Amino acid sequence: MKVILPLKINYSPIKKLALINFEKKPDKLYKGLELQYIDGKSYGKGYRIIAYRNDDYVDVYDDYSLTYIENEKFNVVQNGLNKHVQTHLDNVSFERTNGNVEITFKFSDLLNREISVSIIEHxxxxxxxxxxxxxxxxxxxxxxxxxxxxxYDFDFVRRSKTAVNVEIDGKNIAIDKFPMPMNMQFRYYSRYSVNCQLIDFINTDYKKLIEVEMDDKLSFTENGVKYCFNSNGGLETVNIETGNNPIIIKFEPELTLNKDMDLEGKFSIAPAECMGYIKGDYQINWDENTLSYKLKLIPGEGWTPVPNSRITKMLFSPKSMFCCWTKKYWLEAVISLKDMTANGKWTNGNLEDSTKG
Known part of the structure; x- marks a missing residue:
């Protein structure tokens, strides 16, 4: 049985990341560096550096061990991409052992300057x-x-008994400090996780609708993402089973392309129980004149976390930016059966708030 795939969700193979900020005393070009470890079929295995520029664009440096993907987009990162190049990343180490993290790497940037980072907790x-x-x-x-x-297990680098050496073109760079103690320990603003899961929730690059053949369990799997339908072709869940923790995206009622009725419902994005969940609403309406559906989706309930300490109870208050930023995202899309296309647009309402501020 075939069914139209109404939307696309991509799983990103980023497994680890560490973000080192020096915004208070930036370099002439950069104000932060992010180390990522990537392990995925399309990319291979290896490290990537996201270098945050002072003009709010990013430069991306891929180690040669990664498969270079031309025209890869980075539109969710500040102003987007400036340059994406391949280079040699040397002296790379990113591990957490007995509660202590070690983050080291070295490379040359677009200005042919050597950049080296060494952060080792003791x-x-x-x-x-x-x-x-x-x-x-x-x-x-x-x-x-x-x-x-x-x-998962996201943490800030501790200041006590930590050896820090960050240099750009031979000049020492002072990394930013966190303004208050966390769990009775002073911290740097540098933070990391060695257990990450990233999904591109409803990617608008999916513009040409496709019909897919469901298996005997009424599901279709692509790149580790399983779309599960009911017998009427309604999308019930999307399951991401790659990685240490499964993610289940659920539509209630199922998201159905039905010419005979408009539909309103809820959706949720649920990873492991310790992470909490995201919830919101969706609406889909049939337009007889254009032979198309209008889909609107808003994660209006935001993220409901599961605090595990006094500091997380403070940081993750219901009105905090962490819990509320997804509420200000919304998707509007037109799904046309006439020419089998999907034209969607995400709007980030957080930008309006920053303009007002």
Whole structure:
């Protein structure tokens, strides 16, 4: 049995990330560096550097061990991409052992300057990490999807007994400090997770509708993402089973392309129980004149976290940016049966708030 796939959700193979900020005393070109470890069929295995520029664009440096994907988009990162190049990443280490993290790497940037980072904790004190939905989409100017980035055991680098050496072109760079103690320990603003899950929630690059053949369990799987339908072709769940923790996206009632009725419902994005969940509403209406459906989707209930410490109860209050940023994303799409196309647009309402402020 064939069914029209009404939307696309992509799974990103980023497994680890570490973000090192020096915004208070930026370099002449950069104000932060992000190390990512990637392991996925299309990319291979290897490391990537996202270099955050002072003009709010990013430069992306891929190690040669990764498969270079031309025209890869980075529209959910600030103003988007400036340059994407391949280079040699040397002296790379990114591990957390007995509660201590070690982050090291070295490469040359677009100006042929050597950049080296070495951050090694030596603490004997226990640190309590948190589970976080990263607000990476807050400043996206032209998002192609809503970035749902779950960071398990997310933590900030401790200052006590940590060896830090960050250099750009031979000049020492002072990394930013976190303004208050966390779990009775002073921290840097540098943070990391060695267990990440990222999905591109409803990617608007999916413009040409396709019909897919369901298996005997009424499902269709592509790149680790399983779309599960009912016997009437309604999309019930999308299951991401790649990675350490499954993610289940559920539509209630099922999202159905039905010419005989308009539809309103709820959707949820649920990872492991310790991470909480995202909820929202969707609406789909049939237009007889254009032979198309109008879909509107809003994650209006935001993220409901599961705090695991006093600091996370403070950070993840119901009105915090962490819980509310997804509420200000919304999708409007036209799904045309006449020419089998999908034309969608995500709007990031967080930008309006920043303009008002």
């Amino acid at each position: 603490s004997k004190k226990r640190s309590i990490p948190m589970n976080l939905l990263a607000p990476v989409g807050v400043g996206a100017m032209k998002p192609d999807f809503m970035p749902v980035f779950f960071l």
